[in-house]
Amino acid sequence: MKACRSRLLAPTLAGLLLAVASPSAHHEILAKFDEAKPMTLSGVVTHVDWRNPHAHVFVTVRDREGRAVSWAVELDSPIDLQQNGWTGDTLRPGDAVTVAGIAARDGSRQIWRRSLVLTATGREVLTVAPRMPPPLLAARPVPRWPDGQPRLGSMPGADGYWAYPTRTALVEAGVAAEMTPHGLLTNIADAPKVAPMQPWARALYTERQRRFLRDDPTYLHCKPPGGPRQFQQPYGVQFIEDRDRRRVFVLIGGGNNNFRLIYTDGRPHVGQVGGDDDNPLYYGRSVARWDGDTLVADTQGFNEDFWFTNGGLPHTDRLRLMERLTRVDLDTLRYDVTIDDPGAYTRPWSSAWTLRWVAGEDMPRHLCQDNRP
Amino acid sequence: MRHVLVLALALSWLCLAAPAAGSAQEGHPLKGSWLGTWAGNSTHGADIVVVLDWDGKAITGMINPGTDNIAIENARLDPDGWVVHFEAAARDKSGGALRYVIDGKIENLHLPTRAIVGTWKSQKQGGEFRIARQ
Numbered sequence: 001m002k003a004c005r006s007r008l009l010a011p012t013l014a015g016l017l018l019a020v021a022s023p024s025a026h027h028e029i030l031a032k033f034d035e036a037k038p039m040t041l042s043g044v045v046t047h048v049d050w051r052n053p054h055a056h057v058f059v060t061v062r063d064r065e066g067r068a069v070s071w072a073v074e075l076d077s078p079i080d081l082q083q084n085g086w087t088g089d090t091l092r093p094g095d096a097v098t099v100a101g102i103a104a105r106d107g108s109r110q111i112w113r114r115s116l117v118l119t120a121t122g123r124e125v126l127t128v129a130p131r132m133p134p135p136l137l138a139a140r141p142v143p144r145w146p147d148g149q150p151r152l153g154s155m156p157g158a159d160g161y162w163a164y165p166t167r168t169a170l171v172e173a174g175v176a177a178e179m180t181p182h183g184l185l186t187n188i189a190d191a192p193k194v195a196p197m198q199p200w201a202r203a204l205y206t207e208r209q210r211r212f213l214r215d216d217p218t219y220l221h222c223k224p225p226g227g228p229r230q231f232q233q234p235y236g237v238q239f240i241e242d243r244d245r246r247r248v249f250v251l252i253g254g255g256n257n258n259f260r261l262i263y264t265d266g267r268p269h270v271g272q273v274g275g276d277d278d279n280p281l282y283y284g285r286s287v288a289r290w291d292g293d294t295l296v297a298d299t300q301g302f303n304e305d306f307w308f309t310n311g312g313l314p315h316t317d318r319l320r321l322m323e324r325l326t327r328v329d330l331d332t333l334r335y336d337v338t339i340d341d342p343g344a345y346t347r348p349w350s351s352a353w354t355l356r357w358v359a360g361e362d363m364p365r366h367l368c369q370d371n372r373p
Numbered sequence: 374m375r376h377v378l379v380l381a382l383a384l385s386w387l388c389l390a391a392p393a394a395g396s397a398q399e400g401h402p403l404k405g406s407w408l409g410t411w412a413g414n415s416t417h418g419a420d421i422v423v424v425l426d427w428d429g430k431a432i433t434g435m436i437n438p439g440t441d442n443i444a445i446e447n448a449r450l451d452p453d454g455w456v457v458h459f460e461a462a463a464r465d466k467s468g469g470a471l472r473y474v475i476d477g478k479i480e481n482l483h484l485p486t487r488a489i490v491g492t493w494k495s496q497k498q499g500g501e502f503r504i505a506r507q
Contacts, residue, residue, distance in 0.1 A: 203453070314400055
């Protein structure tokens with residue numbers, strides 16, 4: 001390795017410089033941008049980079065000395081922009097714009113948009129409404145299989161998925177702790193309240209919060225959002241019930257669009273093929289049974305290579321989840337979870353939220369492999 | 374010439390990427406396999422491998438598994454400052470009892486390749502201690 005490095009020092013240094021110049025992508029905007037650094041800039045669009053997870057507009061601005069300086073304006077995801085009427089052609093090279101927003105923490109020439117106005121018309125072109133669930137007119141009955149068991153997924157021939165979780169970060173039931181949708185606490189002093197953490201876990205959680213969640217491996221390294229986090233993804237989950245083989249596929253709308261398997265065939269809690277208990281997994285191993293209209297899943301065998309919550313609560317490979325999935329009506333899925341991890345917490349604890357059925361649509365396609373600054 | 378340059382660039386990136394290719398460890402920060410040095414150790418050599426584990430109550434582990442198999446004792450992690458302490462009972466070359474005491478701090482806690490940096494000492498020697506998680 002030493003020889004390799006010494007012979008190739010020059011290109012390595014060049015690569016290192018490139019790497020340093022490219023901050024890591026993240027979905028928690030405050031990980032990268034500082035609310036205490038508001039700024040406005042006016043310039044001319046040179047390029048629109050229409051890619052996940054966030055689109056970027058590059059703008060040339062004249063500095064005080066009249067020199068042309070390039071800035072990157074970070075926007076919402078193309079999925080959210082498209083849902084609000086944007087396309088990759090809404091802005092074109094040559095358009096003069098004024099951008100107001102907040103600047104990057106690291107001092108680089110990047111700005112997170114708050115508003116984006118076309119200079120020629122004075123028209124605000126960046127209007128992204130918060131994603132809201134469709135209005136619920138009346139409770140519709142739970143769709144069921146011919147044997148009366150609730151359907152977790154779509155009816156035949158219909159699209160649909162679950163999204164809009166009423167909680168987007170894991171917090172113990174009954175605890176009030178204000179945080180962003182990505183789990184960043186408004187008040188860091190609330191950290192000990194979030195869950196009954198052991199001292200090391202509380203310190204690690206607090207450290208992750210202090211770093212604005214910028215180390216989240218789901219966004220840095222495309223790690224799957226295992227555990228309860230899969231039900232708190234911005235682009236939802238989908239259930240495919242394979243009744244012939246007595247298993248449920250949970251398709252994940254975030255991460256890298258991978259899936260989790262829940263076995264309902266009565267198998268014991270061992271590995272998936274001949275036993276792989278020494279092969280801990282991102283989604284663990286799940287066996288489940290129906291308790292009335294509720295699917296009760298028992299999951300263990302998690303690895304420690306990911307964050308199992310938005311917000312960065314730690315877990316260990318001793319984590320065991322008891323999850324209860326109940327389709328309350330056609331449009332509502334209740335998710336109850338008990339976290340039992342004696343490696344990180346002082347006692348078992350619980351949380352719950354609901355998700356809304358998004359009828360007539362397939363899950364938005366977003367691959368975390370697309371992540372970049 | 375261009376091909377050589379491209380190859381050199383690719384290899385250089387491999388050189389950079391290789392040390393960071395260790396699996397992530399987002400659970401207990403001490404758990405895992407660590408590689409490094411305890412400088413000036415003439416009994417067990419300057420290179421050291423440390424394997425640490427966490428069962429929810431205690432930190433356990435081994436120094437130089439497979440070669441010296443020195444069990445770790447009295448391991449502690451103080452999250453306030455991420456201060457690490459552990460001890461180990463070993464034998465010197467003449468069979469005499471040797472007690473190692475390692476004190477350090479975790480550096481770069483947020484990285485999979487975080488390090489424990491500090492000092493080691495025994496009845497006979499001491500020096501700098503640095504191991505990085507693999």
